[in-house]
Amino acid sequence: MVMAYIQVLCGNYDAALDEVGLLLSIPSQTSMDWFLADPIWGPVRNHPRFVQFLAES
Amino acid sequence: MTQQSGLSTFVNELGRRRVFRVAAFYGGIAFVIVQIIDGTFEVMGIPPWVSRLLIVLLGLGFPVAMGLAWAFDITPEGIVRTKGRTTGKPGTSNKALIAVTLFAVAFGIWGRWGGQAGSREQIRSIAVLPLDNLMGDPNQDYFVDGMHEALINNLSRIGALKVISRTSTLGYRNSGKRMPQIASELGVDAIVEGSVFRDGNRVRITAQLIHGRSDEHLWSSDYERDLDDIIALQNEVATAIAEEIKIAMTPGERARLAESRKISPEAYEWYLRGNDYIRNLSFMIAGRKTVLEQAVKVYKQALDIDPYFAAAHARLSYTYTSLYFYHNQPPEVARSAKTAVDRALELDATLPEAHLALGYYHNLVNRNYDEALEAFSTARSSLRGSSEIIAEIAHVQMRQGQWEQSLDNFQRAAELGPRSPGIQGSLATIYNYLRRYTEAEKVLHHLMTLTPDMPMVYANQIALALLSGGGIDKARKIIRASAVYMDPVSVMGLGSQLIYRLGFWRYGLLDQSPEEIIQTLSHIYPQPRDQLYYFSMAQIHTQAQQPEMSAAYYDSVRVWVENRLAGNPDSFTLQADLGLAMAFLGRKEEAIQAGQRSKELLPISACHW
Numbered sequence A: 001m002v003m004a005y006i007q008v009l010c011g012n013y014d015a016a017l018d019e020v021g022l023l024l025s026i027p028s029q030t031s032m033d034w035f036l037a038d039p040i041w042g043p044v045r046n047h048p049r050f051v052q053f054l055a056e057s
Numbered sequence B: 001m002t003q004q005s006g007l008s009t010f011v012n013e014l015g016r017r018r019v020f021r022v023a024a025f026y027g028g029i030a031f032v033i034v035q036i037i038d039g040t041f042e043v044m045g046i047p048p049w050v051s052r053l054l055i056v057l058l059g060l061g062f063p064v065a066m067g068l069a070w071a072f073d074i075t076p077e078g079i080v081r082t083k084g085r086t087t088g089k090p091g092t093s094n095k096a097l098i099a100v101t102l103f104a105v106a107f108g109i110w111g112r113w114g115g116q117a118g119s120r121e122q123i124r125s126i127a128v129l130p131l132d133n134l135m136g137d138p139n140q141d142y143f144v145d146g147m148h149e150a151l152i153n154n155l156s157r158i159g160a161l162k163v164i165s166r167t168s169t170l171g172y173r174n175s176g177k178r179m180p181q182i183a184s185e186l187g188v189d190a191i192v193e194g195s196v197f198r199d200g201n202r203v204r205i206t207a208q209l210i211h212g213r214s215d216e217h218l219w220s221s222d223y224e225r226d227l228d229d230i231i232a233l234q235n236e237v238a239t240a241i242a243e244e245i246k247i248a249m250t251p252g253e254r255a256r257l258a259e260s261r262k263i264s265p266e267a268y269e270w271y272l273r274g275n276d277y278i279r280n281l282s283f284m285i286a287g288r289k290t291v292l293e294q295a296v297k298v299y300k301q302a303l304d305i306d307p308y309f310a311a312a313h314a315r316l317s318y319t320y321t322s323l324y325f326y327h328n329q330p331p332e333v334a335r336s337a338k339t340a341v342d343r344a345l346e347l348d349a350t351l352p353e354a355h356l357a358l359g360y361y362h363n364l365v366n367r368n369y370d371e372a373l374e375a376f377s378t379a380r381s382s383l384r385g386s387s388e389i390i391a392e393i394a395h396v397q398m399r400q401g402q403w404e405q406s407l408d409n410f411q412r413a414a415e416l417g418p419r420s421p422g423i424q425g426s427l428a429t430i431y432n433y434l435r436r437y438t439e440a441e442k443v444l445h446h447l448m449t450l451t452p453d454m455p456m457v458y459a460n461q462i463a464l465a466l467l468s469g470g471g472i473d474k475a476r477k478i479i480r481a482s483a484v485y486m487d488p489v490s491v492m493g494l495g496s497q498l499i500y501r502l503g504f505w506r507y508g509l510l511d512q513s514p515e516e517i518i519q520t521l522s523h524i525y526p527q528p529r530d531q532l533y534y535f536s537m538a539q540i541h542t543q544a545q546q547p548e549m550s551a552a553y554y555d556s557v558r559v560w561v562e563n564r565l566a567g568n569p570d571s572f573t574l575q576a577d578l579g580l581a582m583a584f585l586g587r588k589e590e591a592i593q594a595g596q597r598s599k600e601l602l603p604i605s606a607c608h609w
Helices: A002-009 A013-025 A032-037 A039-044 A048-056 B003-016 B019-040 B048-071 B090-115 B138-156 B166-172 B179-186 B227-244 B251-257 B265-279 B288-305 B310-327 B331-347 B352-365 B369-382 B387-399 B403-416 B421-433 B437-450 B455-467 B471-482 B514-524 B531-543 B547-567 B572-585 B588-601
Strands: B072-075 B078-081 B125-128 B190-199 B202-211 B217-226
Touching: A002 A013, A002 A039, A002 B572, A002 B588, A013 A039, A013 A048, A032 A048, A032 B455, A032 B471, B003 B019, B019 B048, B048 B072, B125 B138, B125 B166, B125 B179, B138 B166, B138 B190, B138 B202, B138 B227, B138 B265, B166 B179, B166 B421, B179 B190, B190 B227, B202 B227, B217 B227, B227 B251, B227 B265, B265 B288, B265 B310, B288 B310, B310 B331, B310 B352, B331 B352, B352 B369, B352 B387, B369 B387, B387 B403, B387 B421, B403 B421, B421 B437, B421 B455, B437 B455, B455 B471, B514 B531, B531 B547, B531 B572, B547 B572, B572 B588
Parallel strands: B125 B190
Antiparallel strands: B072 B078, B190 B202, B202 B217
């Protein structure tokens, strides 16, 4: 979870979304609603992979 | 002759022979005797079996009295045999009389033990309410609470008995609720109430057992011993309760409850004071480190007096483990935890508290989850009904990614701790992990009704709202609701304990201005400050659009963490904190490096939670 935040804060969006994909694939305290509500994830909301995660959720 | 006229003849004959009059007289006398038994025998310390015997004799005496009334009559000439009727069938009347009296006796016995307290023989679950302090000195509360905890622990040794956790009973201290309501809320057959009185070296525990559904007073007794014999006293009370409810015990359970080793009163008092510190930790975040350090001091005082006190070594180990895990203490603290638990096991290899401490050590310090499970399972074999141990097993299984087993155990622990904030909170957390948000909501709603004044409950609800799509508006409503009981600022930083280091500051949930929030946080956050305080201040300044101040606080996080990493470079939490601080500071390479190091130290495959 922390690594996902570090990556998105550093602007490494693909790496951040790799982490998101992993977190969503296992039991974890994350959800697409969580990432949508969090302002830190604002820069990737229009990223195609983020949109895809959203569509799959 | 018709049947109706036969019955009428029989009734007339009962009247002629004064059977009704004798029955009424006997019933009246028996009622008075039963009232005297109920009201005075327990107070006078007469054993319960005496009252039971008398009531049985009264029941058995009823048909005898009816028979005598039928057969004899009191006349001015003395007792004479009643003359039979000249008509009718006496044989039929006699049989009918026997049938009626037997029915009456059977009905009476059922009414006494079947109808009113029919489940007396089926008491399989019990709650021990907080004991009353009869000493009139609140400074002795630690001692009384220690006796309460010991009584629950001792009853928890009995595998066939469901014993409600201590934390679930605390809300009933002076609650004024009636026993049937308490029993229903806790889901138990019976309640134990009691008190503790201590005069110098003499300790007296009074316990009474109350049937949950009927509110019937089943039993009560006093037990008194010298303080150095306190272990025997605690065991004696637990054994008496177990025997009273006729619960099945294994030979091993009996043997453990028959222990009577002497202890050093002075060492034991320090031990109880240490336990008092630990007991009150609960969800305390602010000041927890200080409390743990105090506990270390008093356990050491206990051990200075009695170095062979195994339970004190075990609790000391647990305290060191908590300090290491929750407060980023250097590796020597972890080594102290191991030394203390090894010593506890050396002194008493069968002590469940020692195996529990070993489980904590393996779970939180060296993260050897198989060893942790083994230790907790050993502890559980002696303390079968302990919700705490079941919850710890569930926590380890969660870390191992054994979600089904973990949930199963959390649910079991929640049954034993229906009002335990810690256990109910953990149950809500695993539902969050499994994304079963409706069930998490239900648990948190229940928790809210129990402890509306606990900041962590609101923090959990905010996390759930954000995870489940309730969004920032719902989170804002929750934080406003918390204002009835506390300063909402105290809730905000707790998100860092739930999900990750940043808390909920960035969502702008509070109605206060950033200046007000900063002032409140500075006031309520304990000294010395730690990285969570600096993370909070950094984010609040971001909200206040003061980027320079925000950066200064992130840099304070960096300094704080690097100082501790120097002595503990393999701490995955410190590496994670460093990575986040560096990321906010824009020092990307160092951020990624620290984050990767944190992942290497604790990959998801090694710890799912």
